[in-house]
Amino acid sequence: MSGPNRRAIQKEETRRAVLDAAREEFERVGFESANLRSIAARAGVSAGTVLHYYGDKRELLHAALFDDLDATWRAALGNLGSGPLENQLSRLTAAVFGYYQARPKLSRTLLKESLFADEPWASKFAAQIASVTVEITRLAARAIERGELREDCNTALLAAAWVSFFHFGQISWAQGAYPTPVSLIDHLVRQHLQGLRPVEKQPSTRRAR
Amino acid sequence: MSGPNRRAIQKEETRRAVLDAAREEFERVGFESANLRSIAARAGVSAGTVLHYYGDKRELLHAALFDDLDATWRAALGNLGSGPLENQLSRLTAAVFGYYQARPKLSRTLLKESLFADEPWASKFAAQIASVTVEITRLAARAIERGELREDCNTALLAAAWVSFFHFGQISWAQGAYPTPVSLIDHLVRQHLQGLRPVEKQPSTRRAR
Incomplete structure (x- = not known):
């Protein structure tokens, strides 16, 4: 060599x-x-x-965390299975929280920094969550095709709702309010999806579940 | 004297x-x-x-912000009108964001500190958001009584959803992603409430809206 x-x-x-x-x-x-x-x-x-x-130390923190977290997101998004959407979102939540829960101290700092970093990290973390949002929008579009969600479901708004619940779980967990936020997030997602299911107007044609 | x-x-x-x-x-x-x-x-x-x-300066920051923000929450919660719930939540969002938007620089710091403060401020901010959650749970219970929401609606989970959307709006706004998060939050709340409306099983008995 x-x-x-x-x-x-x-x-x-x-x-x-x-x-x-x-x-x-x-x-x-x-x-x-x-x-x-x-x-x-x-x-x-x-x-x-x-x-x-x-x-400096902050730059080192970002370099150490960003790549690691980015790999975790990519691996999680690549391993969501074929549906239903509710299960795919639950898998995504569990995979990313697995990363946080294995590194409790680091994650509190990571969270604070990823939500409120200065440039260039602010843009990098924003791009990371934007790519997750785009992927959830795609998953939701496929769920509409499968008949799981209504045709007029706003997929971008659904993705924003998932990110909202995810951040809420992160923040509650970092504050010590919820030791196991994954199930809380799953419940919030389930409640949100309720209103996005197809309206079964004719009981006689209702699908078996 | x-x-x-x-x-x-x-x-x-x-x-x-x-x-x-x-x-x-x-x-x-x-x-x-x-x-x-x-x-x-x-x-x-x-x-x-x-x-x-x-x-020190951080203590001064918390003292200056907490009382001010607390007064804003109290005033907003005291001025929500009689419903529907969707309008009450929209008023709450607009009132508290009015405070943030009038103080853009301060609010970014406030947000970072209120979500990830150390004690005793962590507990004070947590108690503040907990009291908001309790109040929304009460408002949701009254909305069930008025027939706006289903009897089996989980009011605590609905309150957690509102807080999730509110934090999401705050974070997106602080990151510069959404200059006007109030309307985004309103849309998320509306989508969430869709699944919590009473099922109108018998079209002949449907209420006028």
């Missing part, structure tokens, strides 16, 4: 080691108490190297 | 002057850039006096 290639690989390995160390340290002591020297020591590099890659 | 009474009144006036000055300064330059000396100067007191009452 040539020298430049090896250097590129080493660079990438260093980056990964720093991000892994950062996630461990943030989860262990919380964002406020975490310091760059401990993270550098954990990653086996100098504090200067960490600063060279990430500038 | 006796000396001690006059001192108590002066104290209260000083507190109010400091809180007013803090709100103005936070809105003018943002929470991060605001400094205690400018606030003290604006209130006509020493920085030591401000620190004596409020300890």
Whole structure:
């Protein structure tokens, strides 16, 4: 392998080691108490190297969390099965909350930062949730085709409702009000879908459920 | 008037002057850039006096915002009219957003802090939203009595849905995604209420609307 290639690989390995160390340290002591020297020591590099890659602690937090959370969303969206929509949304909720619940300390910080980050992270987190919204809109359109939802169902508004319930679950959980928000979110989604089901005008033609 | 009474009144006036000055300064330059000396100067007191009452800038932020926001919620809840529920919820949304929209800079900070504050403010903000939730549950129970909602409507879940949509509107607005979230929230509430309307099983007995 040539020298430049090896250097590129080493660079990438260093980056990964720093991000892994950062996630461990943030989860262990919380964002406020975490310091760059401990993270550098954990990653086996100098504090200067960490600063060279990430500038400061907040930048490091975003880099460590964003990629990780992004991978979680992608994996969850790729594993929703074929329906009904209610089950697909429940799977999505459970998968993303699994990520949060495995990292309780980190997630509180993540949540605060993802909802109220400064640029460029504000745009990145906004794009992340926008792509989730687009995907739910598509899932809802397929649910209309399957006859699960009414033809005139506003799919974009349904997606916004799911994001609303999801944020509510996140916030309630981070505040300590609900230890298991997944079931709360499922109930809110079910109640919301009630009004979007096809109207069965003629009881004689009602489908078996 | 006796000396001690006059001192108590002066104290209260000083507190109010400091809180007013803090709100103005936070809105003018943002929470991060605001400094205690400018606030003290604006209130006509020493920085030591401000620190004596409020300890630090974050404490001052919470004291300045919480009372103000609390008064806004109380006034809004006291002025919802007699129904229908959909209109009452729309009035509540508009009144509280009126407060935010009149103070755009302050509100972004307020939002971040009210959703993710540390104690004792976390409990105070949680109690504030809990009392709103209780009030919406009551309004929904009256809507059931009026025949607007089904008998088996879960009023607590409906209240949680309203809070979800309200937070979603707040967050979207603070992120700059929706300049006018009130109408978005109204649409989400309307869609949610669709499934909670009484089932009109017998067209011949359908009420006039």
